[in-house]
Amino acid sequence: MRIARFVHPGGIAWGVVEAPATAGANPPFEALTVAVIKDHPMGPIEFTGERYAIGDVRLLAPILPSKVVAVGRNYAAHAAELGNELPERPLIFLKPSTSVIGAHDLIRLPIDSDQVEHEAELALVIGRVAKDLPREQALGAVFGYTCANDVTARDQQRADVQFTRAKSHDSFCPIGPWIDTSFDPSAARVRALVNGQTRQDGNTSDMIFDVATLVSFISHVMTLVPGDVILTGTPDGVGPITDGDTVTIAIDGLGELTNPVRAR
Numbered sequence: 001m002r003i004a005r006f007v008h009p010g011g012i013a014w015g016v017v018e019a020p021a022t023a024g025a026n027p028p029f030e031a032l033t034v035a036v037i038k039d040h041p042m043g044p045i046e047f048t049g050e051r052y053a054i055g056d057v058r059l060l061a062p063i064l065p066s067k068v069v070a071v072g073r074n075y076a077a078h079a080a081e082l083g084n085e086l087p088e089r090p091l092i093f094l095k096p097s098t099s100v101i102g103a104h105d106l107i108r109l110p111i112d113s114d115q116v117e118h119e120a121e122l123a124l125v126i127g128r129v130a131k132d133l134p135r136e137q138a139l140g141a142v143f144g145y146t147c148a149n150d151v152t153a154r155d156q157q158r159a160d161v162q163f164t165r166a167k168s169h170d171s172f173c174p175i176g177p178w179i180d181t182s183f184d185p186s187a188a189r190v191r192a193l194v195n196g197q198t199r200q201d202g203n204t205s206d207m208i209f210d211v212a213t214l215v216s217f218i219s220h221v222m223t224l225v226p227g228d229v230i231l232t233g234t235p236d237g238v239g240p241i242t243d244g245d246t247v248t249i250a251i252d253g254l255g256e257l258t259n260p261v262r263a264r
Helices: 076-081 135-141 154-160 212-220
Strands: 002-008 011-018 035-036 048-051 068-072 089-097 107-108 116-118 121-126 141-150 173-180 189-194 197-203 227-233 246-249 257-264
Touching: 002 035, 002 048, 011 107, 107 121, 121 212, 135 141, 135 212, 141 227, 141 246, 141 257, 173 197, 173 227, 173 257, 212 227
Parallel strands: 068 227, 107 257
Antiparallel strands: 002 011, 002 173, 011 035, 035 048, 068 089, 121 141, 121 227, 141 173, 189 197, 189 246, 246 257
């Protein structure tokens, strides 16, 4: 099931994204519809009877997290391209909720950075309170998966040594276009395309720490609550985005997240 959050003529709602039965395995985006549901999608799903063509609504970030926990250096080739050693345990940091935007929202380049880069990532959304979970129970806390872009001011990251300023600017955490509750994260192709040209092309099977390990590890550090988002790391090939670019994060079987880039 794919859950979207969107603006429609009656306001803001969550809905289930559906395709016509005749659309086949890979229906075109314009063939999709959104069936509005009552209340929050992490509770019982009850439909209102309203339905919209997806082209007639504006998709928002599919969740508003209390926190975004990101993982650094979780692909060996990415660690190598930045000259970093492989971590012995997950390297985690936080991005503020104010950095979150949705599909087609603008990534705004800060005026005090000359090197902003894309980072294509698989993200997961927590579905229940999770604390001190053993690895074998960790996937049970996951509600679903979405695409993410861990936008980074690389010059600020180098200058500060730690990650907070470089990762926390408003609009530096695009997520979407929806949450897929049945997605298999074990071996999915993850790409970043800038103006239609492939920059990153990796696979989640190359992650140093898999999803279950990450959820378990983070839950031993901090309590995870429903709606929290975890970014699982980026493959190699990170590179600059500049004013006028369009960046797309594409994950096979999950969807595409596209955002235009503009100077602030």
